[in-house]
Amino acid sequence: MSNEVVFRYWENPLPEQIAPTVPAFLSQLDGPTILQISGRDTTRCRVVVTLLHGNEPSGLKALHQLLLSRFQPEVSILFAVISVDAALAEPLFSHRFLPGQRDMNRLFLPPFNDLQSSIAEELLERIRDARPEAVIDIHNTSGDGPAFAVCVEPHTRYVDLASLFTHRLVITGHRLGALMEVPDLGCPVLTVECGGSRQVQSDDIALHGLTRFMTQAQLYTSVAIEKMDIYHHPVRLELTQQGRMCYADKRQPSMDITVPEHIDRRNFGVVRPDTSLAWLGPQGMAKLLVLDEFGHNVTSDFFVERDGRLYPKTTLKLFMATTNPEIAVSDCLFYAVKETDHDWSETGDDNAGWS
Numbered sequence: 159m160s161n162e163v164v165f166r167y168w169e170n171p172l173p174e175q176i177a178p179t180v181p182a183f184l185s186q187l188d189g190p191t192i193l194q195i196s197g198r199d200t201t202r203c204r205v206v207v208t209l210l211h212g213n214e215p216s217g218l219k220a221l222h223q224l225l226l227s228r229f230q231p232e233v234s235i236l237f238a239v240i241s242v243d244a245a246l247a248e249p250l251f252s253h254r255f256l257p258g259q260r261d262m263n264r265l266f267l268p269p270f271n272d273l274q275s276s277i278a279e280e281l282l283e284r285i286r287d288a289r290p291e292a293v294i295d296i297h298n299t300s301g302d303g304p305a306f307a308v309c310v311e312p313h314t315r316y317v318d319l320a321s322l323f324t325h326r327l328v329i330t331g332h333r334l335g336a337l338m339e340v341p342d343l344g345c346p347v348l349t350v351e352c353g354g355s356r357q358v359q360s361d362d363i364a365l366h367g368l369t370r371f372m373t374q375a376q377l378y379t380s381v382a383i384e385k386m387d388i389y390h391h392p393v394r395l396e397l398t399q400q401g402r403m404c405y406a407d408k409r410q411p412s413m414d415i416t417v418p419e420h421i422d423r424r425n426f427g428v429v430r431p432d433t434s435l436a437w438l439g440p441q442g443m444a445k446l447l448v449l450d451e452f453g454h455n456v457t458s459d460f461f462v463e464r465d466g467r468l469y470p471k472t473t474l475k476l477f478m479a480t481t482n483p484e485i486a487v488s489d490c491l492f493y494a495v496k497e498t499d500h501d502w503s504e505t506g507d508d509n510a511g512w513s
Contacts, residue, residue, distance in 0.1 A: 164277050165238075165284070166191045176225045180215070183222045184245055190277050192284060193221075193237040195230075197372075202233035203288045204377075206368060207281070207337060208296040210262045211254045212244025216352045216364040217296030223365055224372075231372035236288055238281055251355065254300075254485070261489075263297075264335040278337075285343050292319055292377055293347040295337050296364055300480035301422025302354035305363045309348050310339055317386055318378050319348045323367035326426065328389045328477065328495070331451025351478070354422070389475065393460060394449045394490040401445035403486060409437035414445035415468070417491065421479045428497070429474050435461075436468040443468070448494075460494060473497040 166189055177183040197203075208217025221237055241262055244253045255261055259274055270279035285293060292315075306326035309316040310333075320327040333339050338347040350367065353360035371377070397403055401414045410416045416437040429435065439445070446468075448457040462471050479492035 164190055164273070164280050167194070168192070169194045170196055171225060173226050173228050176222070178226075180219055180222050181250055183225075184218065184242060184250075187239055187242050189242050191239045191242065193225075193239070195235045195237070197231040197233040197235065199233045203236060203290045204231075204233055204371065205236045205238065205285055205288060205290040205293040206296065206371070207238045207240065207293065209242065209245055210240045210295065210337070211297065212241040212247070212256075213251050213254050214296075214298035214355055215245065215251045216298050216355065216360045217368070218245070219361050220296070220364040220368050224368065229369075229372070232375050233291070233372075235372055236284065236290070238284070240277065240281070263337060266337050266340050267335045281337075282340060282343070290345055292345050292371075293337070293343065294319065294368070294371055295347065295349045296368070297349060297351050298355040298360055299351045299353055299422075299425070299478060300482050300485045301425065301478075302357055302481075303422055303425025303477065303479070305351060305353045305360070306426065306477060307348055307350050308338065309346065311346075312390075313346070314380055315346045315378050316348055317388070318380065319346060319371075320350075321386065322370040322374070323350045323352070323363055325385060326387045326389070328392055328493075330392050332392070332394065332449075333451075389477075389495040391451065392477075392493045392495045393451075393456060394447075395461075395492055395494065396447045396449060396490045397487055398445045398447060401487075402439075403483065403491070405481060405483060409466070411439070413437075414439040414441060415491075417486070419481065421492070422481050424476045424492075425479050426475055426477055429470050429476060431462075431470050431472065434467045434469060438463055438466055438468055442466075460496075470494075 177186045244256050245251055247253045265275045265278040270276055305324040307320035307324055308328045308330055312329050338349045352363045403415045404410050404413050405419045406416050407419055442463045443457055447455050448460050450456050460471055462469050474494045476492045476494050480486050
């Protein structure tokens with residue numbers, strides 16, 4: 159790791175030291191910051207990461223409210239607030255990352271050879287040093303929709319953590335360089351998508367979920383799996399490098415795919431084979447990629463073209479459907495799972511290497 163320390167460290171800030179508004183608090187942080195809050199039991203620790211993306215503020219808002227409330231958690235908590243500069247760029251909370259930078263949640267794999275990746279590297283070292291019971295990574299979705307959680311292994315500990323925030327859990331095999339994919343942190347790392355950043359309930363989900371995470375004496379109580387909606391084997395719908403897309407309420411002839419302006423209303427709704435999802439250009443599905451967790455193109459297993467439109471081949475649920483064209487082009491248009499992969503039977507209870 160670089161000798162340069164990239165995080166500011168703030169231990170047990172008092173409510174009177176915290177700026178009274180979220181924007182002022184963000185300016186007060188002024189850069190990547192780790193805040194340590196001592197718990198009743200200081201021999202144990204949990205970690206919360208938020209603002210990996212500068213346009214996803216629900217976790218930061220929850221942290222601000224908790225700090226002002228003079229709460230004391232059950233165990234010690236480390237809060238890591240990451241993309242402060244991106245969040246501060248005008249308009250406030252509008253930049254996922256700054257122009258010329260990369261997506262922070264794709265940088266948790268070596269090499270760590272620039273400032274952004276050194277932030278990721280130092281965060282990983284701080285987590286390893288803390289030896290936490292769990293790590294929660296708080297996000298907002300890029301479109302509106304209900305809350306859900308994501309993990310990379312089928313284990314009941316993830317179900318226990320997810321149940322603090324939501325009844326939806328996606329188990330993904332995709333490896334993109336995200337924090338939750340790092341294999342040697344010694345504890346479960348759960349991503350929580352609280353819903354869209356413009357949705358009031360997203361802030362409530364972050365606040366109430368984090369409150370439960372910090373005040374519950376024991377995290378792993380083996381809640382009834384049957385109460386959770388668990389989805390396996392999601393795929394990503396992406397554009398090819400030459401593909402062009404837009405959002406509109408009717409087909410745009412110059413585009414390879416025209417996506418309805420409110421596609422995010424489909425998030426976690428059932429879409430059946432008779433549901434038109436988008437308009438296609440003259441080349442049909444040729445400019446689309448549907449990638450499974452192994453990187454295979456499985457477009458024909460999930461979608462068909464009929465009358466110039468894109469239809470599901472089988473009953474699907476969509477999630478992370480975005481209405482942001484930059485994210486749609488640089489990342490993906492949405493994820494999908496088959497309803498046949500919507501169950502809890504694959505979730506095990508082995509130790510997964512955790513003590």
